[in-house]
Amino acid sequence: MLLNPSARDPAARSRLIAALTVPVVLWPLFRAAEVEPGALFDPDNLKVIGHFLAAFLPPESGAEFLGYLARATLETLAIATAGMVLAFLLAVPLAYLATGAGREQPTLNPLTRSLLTVLRGIPELVWALLFVRVFGLGPAAGVLALGLTYGGMLAKVYAEILESVDAAPARVLRHNGAGRPLAMLYGLLPLASKELASYTVYRWECAIRASVVMGFVGAGGLGQLMDQAMKMLNGGEAATILLTFMLLVFSADGLSGWLRRSLDRPPANRPSPFGGRSAFFGLALLAGAVASFKYRDIDLASLWRLEAVNSIGTFVADFFPPDLSADWLDKVARGVWETLAISVVGTLLAAVAGMLLALPRRWMPFTVLLNTLRSVPELVWATMTVLAVGLGPFAGALALALHTAGVLGRLYAEALANAPPAAGCALRLAGAPGSPAFCYGTLPGAAPQLVAYTLYRWEMNIRMAAILGFVGAGGLGQLLYVELSLFHQARASTVIVAMLLLSIAVDQASAWLRRKMH
Amino acid sequence: MAFRLNGVGLAYANGFDALKGITLQAAQGERIALIGPSGAGKTSLLSVLGTAWAPTVGTAEILDAGDRPRSAAALARLRARIGTIHQSPPIPGRQRAVTAVLAGRLGRWPAWKSLASLIYPLDIPGAGAALDRVDLADKLFARCDQLSGGQLQRVGIARVLYQQPDLILADEPVSALDPALALATIRLLIADAEARGATLVASLHAVDLAIGNFSRIVGVKAGRIAFDLPAGEVGIPLLHELYAGEGGELPVQAHEPHFLSQAAANDAATRAACC
Known part of the structure; x- marks a missing residue:
């Protein structure tokens, strides 16, 4: 082929269009999130956060406070464990109903699937806020809230894992006359069990982080202490509580890592696949679950007494019909836009910060920084960012960015380490300096993974952005919190529906973007 | 001078001696083919020439840069003058x-x-x-x-x-190409090196491609140089000795036995028929 000397890059036009569109889309979102870096250096704000941070040292270590702290920590662990048990009991039958695995004809089962979407789409903290109003302050609300949301998440992922493994063994068993449950037990479970167990353990780790913040809506645990400390601006107590958070999250991390590694070991040579370690682990699990329910008597049975059912009934009835008046809808629409802005701005800032922190990997201080950012939940960050920049959506975006930068930084570092090294090495051998070799060789290999991680995180952050308003950091959460405090259930239900629709829309948008990137 | 290796040995971290006592030099503009059974050390030799590995014993002077460039910047400048074609791109x-x-x-x-x-x-x-x-x-x-x-x-x-680059290193550059394209590509590399006065060192799986196109042939076996001769002096017995232990067959381009003696061509044909 003859070379046309005036050949132009055919991709240039679409790149130019993208480069022009992105600011046009992002600008209003940054405006809506009220991004104002200047607020960080405002003298009044600096004074407030300075005083607060100065009080961090020394951390509070009085015997009375440590006693409270120990009780709250146990309560947090109990909420997480009991919530996970509930979630698991809910997830197994729902996953069985929802999944297309083991069926002779693929069905979508719209009923179960939409139930799962509703369970997952409403953040656990909103469930907790509602349950606190029905069952009163205390851990029972937190357990139920975790159980419902995590039940929905587990069921969806279980269903997807079961669909993703090789379907042939189960199909053959069914053709040989086995029923669906048995065909799944013998044909699917051996293939999927490791991934199922690994995901469950990972979710338990998330449940600990989630139960930490339940206290912010009065559902017990460490969050309640943190909430009080922040309201009193007691830096010393806040420091001790934060250290406890980190300790808890790191130990959960370590334990779940150990559990997942032990799933890789080959089975021993004996008839039963379960040995001493499994028996010990099973007993410990059972004891932990029982103790969790007994502790501070999380008595779910009492929920089914007549008066409880009645009060639930009247409470739920108050939510219908949702308030659809024009000026309320207008307010909710503005809340939706603000929530979207918080999630997008927070995720973008986190992606940039995470990338910067991921590049100099194997450098100890950065690993510690990433882990610290990650171990403090978004809502706790938000209580501090509202001190630093004042109430409003910018505080929410900053809080999301801080936590997400820790998560993404770690994932990015892993993705870059796992990217095929040959391309970058070859360029360095041809004399390319570090950063061009990275951009031409390593980055293209890792890019799809980086984009996918960022988009997944955005899906989580939209749910988080919806509740940051509980501590005054803007978005739909602020509306919901205020209306529920004023017993305006009909208005609150409009907000909840809006949250649900927003999270569904973001899921769809993110799935579409991921397809586009391939 | 394009490069001068003096008593080069290369031991990998696992203790395996990939190269032993390699002494080899080339003038700028030479075109050299490396042949030898797989695992003989051809890739390791190219890695030393490409400065990917520093020799554990002996000295390697590449492109007048002296033995071991002093700074990272000097190494990068040297590497910019070396082009490597990798086995898998x-x-x-x-x-x-x-x-x-x-x-x-x-x-x-x-x-x-x-x-x-x-x-x-x-x-x-x-x-x-x-x-x-x-x-x-x-x-x-x-x-x-x-x-x-x-x-x-x-x-x-x-x-x-x-x-x-001033020094082109090619590690089995044509093993993924069909015979006709392989020949054309080798000729292209040689023409490019010739036109710019660059040095070309290529390891080749097919001995007929090597002998037919390169002026100087270096046989490598078990990490040492078995022979280093002008192409015209590389005979069938020498090749059989180099590839002894490979089943007595010489690796050639499957369908184009241009210039090997009839006996060797028959050998290849018999083998093709058997498989």
């Missing part, structure tokens, strides 16, 4: 051919130019000309994961053509 699948070829000059471009070129390729005619020489001009803007294995290998060769 080290090109990310999502990169476009134009970018993959332009990456050949990252060692000489300033960093701002390299980064700007990711947004809009800064030397489209140059990349196009290099791809045209390997018959891939129409794939200039194609993504590399849409190319076949052979096409991708030729993109890797185009990158080195675009780099215009």
Whole structure:
């Protein structure tokens, strides 16, 4: 082929269009999130956060406070464990109903699937806020809230894992006359069990982080202490509580890592696949679950007494019909836009910060920084960012960015380490300096993974952005919190529906973007 | 002088001695083929020449840079003058051919130019000309994961053509290409080296390709140099000795036994018939 000397890059036009569109889309979102870096250096704000941070040292270590702290920590662990048990009991039958695995004809089962979407789409903290109003302050609300949301998440992922493994063994068993449950037990479970167990353990780790913040809506645990400390601006107590958070999250991390590694070991040579370690682990699990329910008597049975059912009934009835008046809808629409802005701005800032922190990997201080950012939940960050920049959506975006930068930084570092090294090495051998070799060789290999991680995180952050308003950091959460405090259930239900629709829309948008990137 | 290896030994971290007592030198502009059974150390020898590995024993002077350049910058300058064609092309699948070829000059471009070129390729005619020489001009803007294995290998060769190095190292550059294309590609590399006065060192699996095209043949066996002769003096017995233990057959381009003696050609034909 003859070379046309005036050949132009055919991709240039679409790149130019993208480069022009992105600011046009992002600008209003940054405006809506009220991004104002200047607020960080405002003298009044600096004074407030300075005083607060100065009080961090020394951390509070009085015997009375440590006693409270120990009780709250146990309560947090109990909420997480009991919530996970509930979630698991809910997830197994729902996953069985929802999944297309083991069926002779693929069905979508719209009923179960939409139930799962509703369970997952409403953040656990909103469930907790509602349950606190029905069952009163205390851990029972937190357990139920975790159980419902995590039940929905587990069921969806279980269903997807079961669909993703090789379907042939189960199909053959069914053709040989086995029923669906048995065909799944013998044909699917051996293939999927490791991934199922690994995901469950990972979710338990998330449940600990989630139960930490339940206290912010009065559902017990460490969050309640943190909430009080922040309201009193007691830096010393806040420091001790934060250290406890980190300790808890790191130990959960370590334990779940150990559990997942032990799933890789080959089975021993004996008839039963379960040995001493499994028996010990099973007993410990059972004891932990029982103790969790007994502790501070999380008595779910009492929920089914007549008066409880009645009060639930009247409470739920108050939510219908949702308030659809024009000026309320207008307010909710503005809340939706603000929530979207918080999630997008927070995720973008986190992606940039995470990338910067991921590049100099194997450098100890950065690993510690990433882990610290990650171990403090978004809502706790938000209580501090509202001190630093004042109430409003910018505080929410900053809080999301801080936590997400820790998560993404770690994932990015892993993705870059796992990217095929040959391309970058070859360029360095041809004399390319570090950063061009990275951009031409390593980055293209890792890019799809980086984009996918960022988009997944955005899906989580939209749910988080919806509740940051509980501590005054803007978005739909602020509306919901205020209306529920004023017993305006009909208005609150409009907000909840809006949250649900927003999270569904973001899921769809993110799935579409991921397809586009391939 | 293109390079001078003096008593070079290379031991890997696991204790395996890949090279032992290699002494070899070449004048600028020479064209050398490395042949030998697999595992003989051809790739290790090319890695030492390409400064990927520093010899554990002995000295390696490459392109007048002396033994072991003093600074990282000096090493990078040296490496920019060495172009390597790898056995499997080290090109990310999502990169476009134009970018993959332009990456050949990252060692000489300033960093701002390299980064700007990711947004809009800064030397489209140059990349196009290099791809045209390997018959891939129409794939200039194609993504590399849409190319076949052979096409991708030729993109890797185009990158080195675009780099215009003083020393071209090629590690089995044509093993993924069909015989006719393999021959054309080897001739292209030789013509390019000849035209620019560059040195070419290629390891080749097929001995007929090596003897038919290169002036100097170096046989490598068990990490040592078995022979180092002009192509005309490499006879069948010598080759059989080099490849002893490989089943007594000589590896050749399957269908084009141009210039080996009739006996060897028959050998190959018999083997092809048996398989």
